[in-house]
Amino acid sequence: MDKIIIEGGQTRLSGEVKIEGAKNAVLPLLAATILPTEGKTLLRNVPILSDVFTMNNVVRGLNIQVDFDQAKNEILVDARGPILDEAPYEYVSQMRASIVVLGPILARQGHAKVSMPGGCTIGSRPIDLHLKGLELMGAEIHQEGGDITAKADKLKGATIYMDFPSVGATQNLMMAATLADGVTVIENAAREPEIVDLAILLNKMGADVKGAGTETLTITGVKELHGAEHDVVQDRIEAGTFMVAAAMTSGNVLIKDAIWEHNRPLLAKLMEMGVKATEEKGGIRIQANRDQLKPVTVKTLPHPGFPTDMQAQFTALMAVVKGESTMIETVFENRFQHLEEMRRMGLHLEILRETALIHGGQQLQGAPVMSTDLRASAALILTGMVAEGKTVVSKLNHLDRGYYQFHEKLKALGAKIERVSEDSHG
Ligand code: UD1
Numbered sequence: 001m002d003k004i005i006i007e008g009g010q011t012r013l014s015g016e017v018k019i020e021g022a023k024n025a026v027l028p029l030l031a032a033t034i035l036p037t038e039g040k041t042l043l044r045n046v047p048i049l050s051d052v053f054t055m056n057n058v059v060r061g062l063n064i065q066v067d068f069d070q071a072k073n074e075i076l077v078d079a080r081g082p083i084l085d086e087a088p089y090e091y092v093s094q095m096r097a098s099i100v101v102l103g104p105i106l107a108r109q110g111h112a113k114v115s116m117p118g119g120c121t122i123g124s125r126p127i128d129l130h131l132k133g134l135e136l137m138g139a140e141i142h143q144e145g146g147d148i149t150a151k152a153d154k155l156k157g158a159t160i161y162m163d164f165p166s167v168g169a170t171q172n173l174m175m176a177a178t179l180a181d182g183v184t185v186i187e188n189a190a191r192e193p194e195i196v197d198l199a200i201l202l203n204k205m206g207a208d209v210k211g212a213g214t215e216t217l218t219i220t221g222v223k224e225l226h227g228a229e230h231d232v233v234q235d236r237i238e239a240g241t242f243m244v245a246a247a248m249t250s251g252n253v254l255i256k257d258a259i260w261e262h263n264r265p266l267l268a269k270l271m272e273m274g275v276k277a278t279e280e281k282g283g284i285r286i287q288a289n290r291d292q293l294k295p296v297t298v299k300t301l302p303h304p305g306f307p308t309d310m311q312a313q314f315t316a317l318m319a320v321v322k323g324e325s326t327m328i329e330t331v332f333e334n335r336f337q338h339l340e341e342m343r344r345m346g347l348h349l350e351i352l353r354e355t356a357l358i359h360g361g362q363q364l365q366g367a368p369v370m371s372t373d374l375r376a377s378a379a380l381i382l383t384g385m386v387a388e389g390k391t392v393v394s395k396l397n398h399l400d401r402g403y404y405q406f407h408e409k410l411k412a413l414g415a416k417i418e419r420v421s422e423d424s425h426g
Pocket of ligand 1: 023024025027097125126127128129130131164165166167168169194302308309331332333
């Protein structure tokens with residue numbers, strides 16, 4: 001497997017970086033392409049990521065034609081004709097997010113069998129909210145032999161209050177409700193920009209989804225959906241990762257096409273630290289002098305709170321800011337594993353349950369480190385840029401799930417970074 005090698009210390013990132021379409025948007029959008037029985041669906045601005053390949057295979061496994069033109073970043077899906085209603089373990093087990101096919105398959109076919117997604121290193125990720133919501137819409141659900149079977153000849157509109165605004169559950173229920181009889185109201189719904197992007201595509205397909213981006217979604221069921229064309233929204237987490245990278249290297253970087261509103265919770269914290277963030281015509285410019293930044297306290301929350309997907313990268317920034325910063329992770333219970341790797345690079349910190357106290361500003365040292373999950377891999381690479389000497393980051397399969405050409409983009413901004421295959425590195 002490949003490794004990334006970084007020579008750190010004096011790096012100051014400068015220039016411009018282009019952001020891809022959002023991984024967390026395109027996965028549910030691909031699940032939505034299962035719904036139309038007429039016409040084809042064209043997704044543009046699709047990022048080339050291993051999670052996208054996995055989702056394509058999940059959809060193909062239903063006997064749906066999926067063509068990914070990587071040169072154009074476009075996926076064309078033809079879901080007309082008879083489709084299968086089972087998503088088998090071999091695909092679903094590769095990626096938890098594939099559970100979002102349950103709602104669309106059930107809504108279209110009246111029956112769905114989807115393998116239970118497996119474990120996850122960042123914390124326990126139950127799917128009870130997905131299942132409870134479908135039951136309220138009249139589905140009979142059984143779990144057996146590692147599979148979930150859902151049955152409802154016709155789903156019925158219902159009022160569903162979600163105990164927690166789960167992103168995946170909101171998406172699953174939204175898609176299921178598009179073809180249900182009557183009106184579904186989802187209260188305490190997730191409000192992430194990726195929810196809004198999904199609602200836009202569903203409405204282009206002929207659905208009637210209102211309220212996306214607020215805590216109440218109202219979906220009036222329609223008889224059938226048709227194919228549509230859609231540009232995937234920009235990846236706010238990739239954009240945020242480069243914002244943090246610019247700040248922690250005392251850089252000056254224009255993050256092209258980044259959307260201020262989508263990154264508001266992160267930008268607010270960066271500016272509280274003393275980072276200069278400016279909205280320009282082409283995107284968002286980040287400038288900083290890291291020696292002048294102030295420590296802060298951050299708490300992860302559902303959108304519009306600070307995103308848990310930026311937590312690991314932000315702790316890398318906290319590590320270079322003089323003083324004591326606090327990171328409180330409230331969304332996933334085991335998402336501090338990157339900090340143990342950063343400790344190996346000389347970071348002083350304490351962890352007490354969901355709170356990490358980071359004593360930043362001391363010179364870090366390069367070391368061999370291992371990615372433990374997707375965002376952790378980015379955080380370790382960023383830390384390598386500011387650590388003295390050589391850092392080798394392994395287990396890049398995590399990185400490739402969600403970042404396209406990450407090392408190339410950092411290199412173009414001035415980082416001393418290479419990606420090598422294990423063989424060529426001895
Ligand atoms: C999505 C994102 C992921 C992000 C997360 C939170 C995608 C593909 N993934 O994941 O990158 O980190 O949102 O912003 O978009 N929960 C339950 N019961 C459920 C569902 C969730 O208790 O039925 C809990 C989870 O255990 C977790 C929390 O809710 O603690 C958040 O999960 P959720 O919002 O569902 O995240 P995902 O959709 O899995």
